[in-house]
Amino acid sequence: MTPALDILDRFERLGWKGNDPMSQMLELRREQPTILGELVTLFLDRALPTNTFIDAALDLMDDDTYSQLVGHAWQRVRQGERSRALIEILEGAALQLPSLFHDDWELVLQLSVESHVKFHQPFLQAWRELDEETVLDWCRHFEDFASLAERDRDRAIAILLSRHEPSARKALSLLSTDPDDDVQDLLLVAGYALDDGVLRSLHNEAPHHIRFDSRQWRLMQAQQPEWIREIRDNQASWQPAATNGSAVVMGGVAAHPCGLCHQPLHRLLRIAEPRNLGIACETDLELATCLSCETWEEDILFFRHDRDGRPIPHPSQQRKEAQTSRFPAEPLLEAEAHLFAAPRRWERQDWGASNNRQNLSRVGGAPSWVQTPSYPDCPDCEKPMPFIAQFDSGLPQSDESEWLWGSGGCSYAFWCPDCRISAHFWQCT
Numbered sequence: 323m324t325p326a327l328d329i330l331d332r333f334e335r336l337g338w339k340g341n342d343p344m345s346q347m348l349e350l351r352r353e354q355p356t357i358l359g360e361l362v363t364l365f366l367d368r369a370l371p372t373n374t375f376i377d378a379a380l381d382l383m384d385d386d387t388y389s390q391l392v393g394h395a396w397q398r399v400r401q402g403e404r405s406r407a408l409i410e411i412l413e414g415a416a417l418q419l420p421s422l423f424h425d426d427w428e429l430v431l432q433l434s435v436e437s438h439v440k441f442h443q444p445f446l447q448a449w450r451e452l453d454e455e456t457v458l459d460w461c462r463h464f465e466d467f468a469s470l471a472e473r474d475r476d477r478a479i480a481i482l483l484s485r486h487e488p489s490a491r492k493a494l495s496l497l498s499t500d501p502d503d504d505v506q507d508l509l510l511v512a513g514y515a516l517d518d519g520v521l522r523s524l525h526n527e528a529p530h531h532i533r534f535d536s537r538q539w540r541l542m543q544a545q546q547p548e549w550i551r552e553i554r555d556n557q558a559s560w561q562p563a564a565t566n567g568s569a570v571v572m573g574g575v576a577a578h579p580c581g582l583c584h585q586p587l588h589r590l591l592r593i594a595e596p597r598n599l600g601i602a603c604e605t606d607l608e609l610a611t612c613l614s615c616e617t618w619e620e621d622i623l624f625f626r627h628d629r630d631g632r633p634i635p636h637p638s639q640q641r642k643e644a645q646t647s648r649f650p651a652e653p654l655l656e657a658e659a660h661l662f663a664a665p666r667r668w669e670r671q672d673w674g675a676s677n678n679r680q681n682l683s684r685v686g687g688a689p690s691w692v693q694t695p696s697y698p699d700c701p702d703c704e705k706p707m708p709f710i711a712q713f714d715s716g717l718p719q720s721d722e723s724e725w726l727w728g729s730g731g732c733s734y735a736f737w738c739p740d741c742r743i744s745a746h747f748w749q750c751t
């Protein structure tokens with residue numbers, strides 16, 4: 323019996339009782355990383371519900387093995403086979419390798435209907451790879467309908483999510499005629515604002531992961547169980563292949579005090595030349611918040627930025643008398659981290675699917691929402707603010723404790739380039 327078969331036999335017999343398939347999978351990877359492809363393929367042959375050790379194996383798989391595996395799963399689904407495990411693997415591919423679906427977008431549409439996928443599901447992420455030829459073909463189809471048939475409505479949603487202009491705009495106007503559709507929700511899922519009839523993107527497509535410095539990393543790893551440490555040590559979103567990234571200062575306190583509790587603001591990240599990262603800002607940009615007040619005392623904290631890019635609390639959030647915060651917090655550990663272009667496979671990430679194994683702390687790209695998508699309106703120009711960064715829980719603080727956003731969620735940063743205003747809030751489960 324092969325080692326991969328042995329793991330699955332034991333799992334089928336015992337489950338997790340007196341059995342540790344996660345450790346067995348990790349041991350297998352240490353000996354022969356490519357065998358993880360065989361493990362998951364064999365898993366698909368059995369009618370087993372999906373499991374965390376399989377999810378972890380997928381996160382650890384090298385790109386070639388992953389590409390072969392999802393290609394195999396896609397062929398099986400194209401031949402009519404259906405199982406929860408197969409569909410879940412393809413949902414993962416919608417995030418990590420959406421080009422997989424190039425040969426049959428109609429089937430993706432069919433699967434979306436079958437699995438009742440509508441909003442906020444990773445499967446929707448596949449549409450960003452929808453090719454222009456199919457978009458135009460589907461758009462031609464629309465002309466024949468006075469009102470949208472059910473399948474055409476799904477096609478229009480797919481085209482909106484493909485972000486191909488001007489077809490996305492056309493799809494939006496078709497969807498807007500349907501009173502049953504919540505077009506506003508769809509727009510936010512697609513990452514768009516509608517300004518005077520023009521679609522404006524609310525995020526860029528150039529995500530950069532934060533690579534933490536050695537002291538941050540040691541503390542972050544110390545907070546995790548051994549098996550998570552091993553996964554993170556070998557997972558591409560934490561461990562970029564490139565050796566040079568741009569340096570960023572993290573942690574410590576900022577120059578100005580919080581407008582609510584009057585304690586020093588907590589620095590998240592200071593970025594030199596943010597324009598190089600696709601952020602519309604001509605000066606340096608310092609992102610800071612008040613860990614004690616963000617979302618606890620005000621849903622969203624807003625800051626105006628001075629000529630050096632330093633944040634000053636927005637006048638609407640400056641109190642004469644200091645508020646006592648219910649949860650006073652230490653600043654984040656001061657550190658010199660680096661930003662690396664996210665590997666192609668990890669450009670889009672789902673907060674739930676990451677499950678603590680992937681690095682979600684990023685500058686740019688599309689946000690990984692914990693809850694429903696939400697872009698704040700700029701307090702000065704009142705337009706929705708583009709997303710520019712997210713920070714996951716587990717960041718080390720100056721007293722070496724672990725910072726959690728609420729119960730362990732994620733904080734999001736936004737930037738209005740016209741008004742030079744940043745905004746911060748977090749979501750958790």
Ligand SMILES: [Zn+2]
Nearest residue numbers: 580583612615
């Ligand atoms: Zn505060």
Ligand SMILES: [Zn+2]
Nearest residue numbers: 700703738741
């Ligand atoms: Zn503004």
